[in-house]
Amino acid sequence: MNDKDDPSVKRMADLLRQGATMLADACPQCGSPLFKVKDDIYCIKCDRRIVYANSEEEVEAEAVKTLIPELRVTLINKLKALNEVVDNETDTEALTKLANLMVLLLQALHKLENMGT
Ligand SMILES: [Zn+2]
Structure with a gap:
């Protein structure tokens, strides 16, 4: 087409x-x-109205904010657990995977720290 x-x-x-x-x-x-038509925003390709709904976003942002300390604790606990696993792991391939996971968790943690400020 x-x-x-x-x-x-x-x-x-x-x-x-x-x-x-x-x-x-x-x-x-x-x-x-x-496209903005009057007060509505449309995606023509999807043929639907895009809801920017600031209020909804704000509500979500607030919900996320309250979750941040909890998420932080969860991530830190995971990292601690992961640290022990890594410590006992000798297989290179497994270590690579674990290291990747650790990086992801650290990145997530870093993002959370930025969101909290
Ligand atoms: Zn679309």
Whole structure:
């Protein structure tokens, strides 16, 4: 299917004619440019309204914030446990996997520290 046959291109043109504006943001689902029509934001490709819902996001952010200390403890415990496993592991392949996991956990922990501030 080339662009000319893509129905989304036609819809984009229609929307623009109706006074829609193209946003700099891309659809989180498909990466297509998003369009603002009045107060709504649409992804034409997915044919759905994108809900920016700041309030929802804020609620989520708050929920995450309260989770951070818990997550931190969990991650630190995992790292401690992992440390013991690594200490007893002699197989190189297994060690590589464990080291990767450790890096991931440390990265996650680092991200959490940044979120907490
Ligand atoms: Zn989309």
